[in-house]
Amino acid sequence: MEDNVLLQVSHLRTQFETKEGIIPAVDDISFTVERGQVLGIVGESGCGKSVTSMSILKLIEKYNGRILAGSSVKLEGRELLGLSEAEMCNIRGREIAMIFQDPMTSLNPVFTIERQMVETIVRHKKIGRKAAHSTAVEWLAKVGIPEPEKRIKEYPHQLSGGMRQRVIIAIALSCDPKLLIADEPTTALDVTIQAQILDLLRKLKDEVNAAIILITHDMGVVAEMADHILVMYAGRALEYGTKQQIFRNPRHPYTKGLLASIPRMDRQEERLFSIEGNVPNLLKPVEGCVFRERCGYAREACGSCRPELLSLPDESRVSCLLYEKEAKESAHE
């Protein structure tokens, strides 16, 4: 079991210092990713899901973010947060690859696809340009780009959005990473193209045996892709479980509300459930539970102390006082 753990994130805390004050964008997040598995991180905009992924790759300092002491990110047991920038450069792209949301801006417009792919492969795999070229063409074919020999000579603007995202996936996977972080990989794409890309990611995942962290706001996409799901809200983890646990038996009032507020293709409802209010302003320190003000089950105790991420008998976790009793029972067993 332990051997299967690829990535272990514990007590990750990332802050941004702004003129108005400190924003705790990621506030004590812990999770593990096993080999070959897909972890879906879901949440609404501003919940800290992208900051989590940027922190894992230590890219956050460029955005004036700071990872606090006590945080830990271990890849195969090796602590990443203490590594130097030079050492991180060997991890990024090689061990952990990333796909960003916007295929329009993640390729350099003044270089050909070939140059961008070959550069990465030569850098990480330490092979010659010729060998790198054929690896690149091979990968373009694998991600379903027709006439890869010809298309590799083209510039990004000559490709459609879906094609660009395929190129980015090819670059990400061409160095055989152990972990792929996909941050909203299909959000900028149309649904029919999204279906193509998700289908491709599923196939390639089995082929290269990489683990995936899939970050998305779309509950439909995680339902289709993920093995485990982490639900984030206002920088904190509210619930963690297998896909089946989250969708069949959501526990946290936020997860329940989120699932109920999505219009469904498979049934018709007169009126949608809606979570009242807005996401809290993170500039003001939150006492107790972050979801308290919008929660129908909130009690006085919710305001006094921050709920822990409780372990439940079925191995799922939830950060809500409603489940204290259930969690205690499981601890006694």
Place this chain on the structure above:
Amino acid sequence: MNDSNALLTVQNVKKYFKGTKGCQVKAVDDVSFAVAKGETLGLVGESGCGKSTLGRTVLNLVNATEGGVIYEGRDILKLPQTEMRMLRKKLQMVFQNPYSSLNPRMTVLEAVRAPLDIFGIGTKEERFERSRDILKYVGLDEYQMYRYPHEFSGGQRQRIVIARAIISEPDFVVCDEPVSALDVSVRAQVLNLMQDIQKERGVAYLFISHDLSVVKHISDRIAVMYLGKIVEISPRETLYDQPGHPYTQALLSAIPIPDTDIVRERIILKGDLPSPMNPPAGCRFHTRCRFAVEECRMKEPKMRFDESGHGVACHRWKE
């Protein structure tokens, strides 16, 4: 739907944009439909299919190349500008981005009151009262009226935009992706508000969106667009239960359902959307269609309707 209860009838509207080197983009190409009083017509399609251009053309915000839009017995595309302007109090619009559709230098009260000021409705006091009431109706407190847009969240801003659109009591509002910029939990609030408004005030919506699950939730009838044409139009239930056009079928099957117990067959479309500068001859969908035959490459299919009002533009429908 028969024409007698039509509020607004769109007839053979075309909008061509001039491109470079004499080529044209046929953004909207010969589109006809009608909207009944108090109904919601959903308009779905992928990016670049012309749905936003159609919404703007219908309201005469861009000049149509050809065709007409009949409202109260008159073709509004042929009205002189002064008359068109006065008619705008009955025909309103809500745009996608609540951040750019409010003037940052106007307070919320001023923004919402603007249509009343422009159309000269009521006395100064009446205008103030009506603005206050409508803001309260969309869920804003009185003390928030003198604030500026930047002090509000995306969901609140979209409520303000909606308040501004309905304050002049329009019959018809074009809503162009009104909830696409909003988070899931806030989206439900705005959709519910739009439904309440429709029930209480009888306004008709043309609801434009790329999100089929949202369109399904809110619409009475739905039109599907592909490369400038409506390929299918039908009552909501029929469209989702028996989609007639192969494009609609693929579009529906491509949507991930947030449920782990439902397994569906997925139709994955090959290739990308062809360029609207140079759309395929014959049926525009034939390059990606599973059922395409020779006829589809040669002849453009006409929209055919069955007795339930379900219309499909496909040669092979009901084969």
